[in-house]
Amino acid sequence: MIDLHSHSTASDGADHPKDLLQLAYRRGVRALALTDHDTLTGLNEAAAEAKKLQMLFLYGVEIEINAPRGVFHLLGLNLDPSKGSGMYQLQQALEDQQNKREYRNQEITQTLNRLGLVCDYEEIRALAHDVVGRVHIARYLFQKGYVKSQQMAFDKYLATGRPAYIRKESFDLEHAIRLIHEAGGKAIIAHPLSLYQSWRVLEESFRSFDDLGIDGLEAYHSNCKVGESRRLVELAHKFDWIVTGGSDYHGAKYLSRKLGHATAGEKINPELLHPLLREDQRMFWEQIQQK
Template sequence: MVSDIDKYIDLHTHSTASDGSMSPGELVRHAAKCGLHAVAITDHDTVEGVDEAADEGRKLGIEVIAGVEISANYKPEMHILGYFFNGAHDNIKPALSRLRENRDVRNPKIIKRLNELGFNISLEEVEAEVMGSVVGRPHIAKAMLKKGYVKSIEEAFDKYLSTGRPAYFKKDKLTPEEGIKEILRAGGIPVVAHPIYLYHTWSELDKLFGNLVKSGLKGIEAYYVDNSADDTGNLLRLAIKHGLLVTGGSDFHGSFKNGIEIGVGRGNLKIEYVLLEKLKKAANV
């Protein structure tokens, strides 16, 4: 029997339900093959891949955690991870449906702007790249790549789709406080994803976490693929100061994020099962 000390997990992954390259079932099989004991499916603004992943997990004996990554409006964006147990993820679906409607309003605007820039791309071509329920900028980038307009997904974002680029349109989002409250209302555990991407000083993050705790924030993603050792150490200290849970993940997207492997990131991650045990305890599981 493997002790919990020797069990490793990944609490941040994406499937074809949003912008990953692997189906939920494939992702779970890959996680099992890589020796993980638990994996969370945290697709953008959807939980549609969770049930397929959970079914595969039961077959393989790997624990699957229902999760989601909600986009919140904050300088210019913050991502809030939500973790759910015992079927509670179904409760978040109405809120996520509203977020998907916002994407549906934005996508035609992006396509129209790309057409104006000389790219012959239709919304139907973009939707053909989608295997899940969420259509977003990664699928538009994939359609651009397929038609030879760019050499990579990254180039599509860097030149056209990212904030400030010619085909970028702001999406209506929840505030961080609203995202946290929606996750709590559904019975989940809200966690700030990859805090280093907020590009704050440590004192600014300290103040931010203090404010978000008042809204019900329960944790931060202190172990992340792009963290330096100092980043992780500082985040762990802030977690202790504010009484926050700690999570960790690779942000795995399959082939859509080359060089990042499930569970280990770029070889710099080793996320212990004990973090999941603490998450479960907080959820009374």
């Protein structure tokens, strides 16, 4: 099996990079992309573990893009660690973005304090192994008993339009595509339906994205229905794009997201891997499949 979209504790996943690789291997996954949100910090640890397990590992990242509505995430798949300058530029851009978001997180915490919810940012930071996000603030509010669930924290305080919401600054699409390409990767639209556009508008958007150099889209995802995936594949073919699939695994608590599985809980087709691979990786993948 393969999986081209997964997360670790380097962002908002539940498993450390090393543990994620071990878990994937036990579940039968033999090729995995780690695509943490706006960070590359878990990749080297994951790659080292993959080498021990004789798994094919794809360096990846998931970058948040500025969008007028919905959620626009861009996967950078199969980044090439030998592209020193490109990887460095990507790393620097992500770190700059994280610094801006660190300031935003502290603003959110200060707002919550003004609302009467006493919050200690250092305690919130301790809940995150690396990048602090709203999910960690929500978890903190739940643990402190301010809300009855993490979802309630979003619904009452953190979601768009709620009292402690502060807009997050994200990447410009063209800039993000360029960074991914210079790092040797493919720029793939993650879970396209999260853009919340009609099929007609979605096709128009894809046309503009194609002009900017998008390489493909994630047609198979844990939140997709079979018919939706079929329509996304058809759209990808219109633009001669790569089609990918991933579980978007964040940990065992997300019962609908299982490593190696995507749309309707079906296994991800290993054939989706080939357009992403460099020649040496293709040879290694053939060896793995022969075992």
